[in-house]
Amino acid sequence: VTAIRNVEKALGDGVKKPAKCELKNICVARKSIVAACPIRKGERFSTGNICIKRPGTGISPMRLNGVIGKKAKRNFNTDGLIQL
Secondary structure, X not given: OHHHHHHHHHHOOOOOOOOXXXXXXXXXXXXXXXXXXXXXXXXXXXXXXXXXXXXXXXOOHHHHHHHOOOEOOOOEOOOOEOOO
């Protein structure tokens, strides 16, 4: 019974989330969508003009498909965080 309870604890609650010790490194470890080159206002975001880099203080790369094809509402410098 003790071994079964240990396995249940090891499996957790099924919700993936950072551990307490990982929270302080979240911004450094995660990545954001940034401009790969200068992007002018009105230009559409594409795989050619945006890329994924650290730090993770901007839009998550998991939302990349929602960014591709949208028009830039302002100018972005190289490595500038993309903000919609």
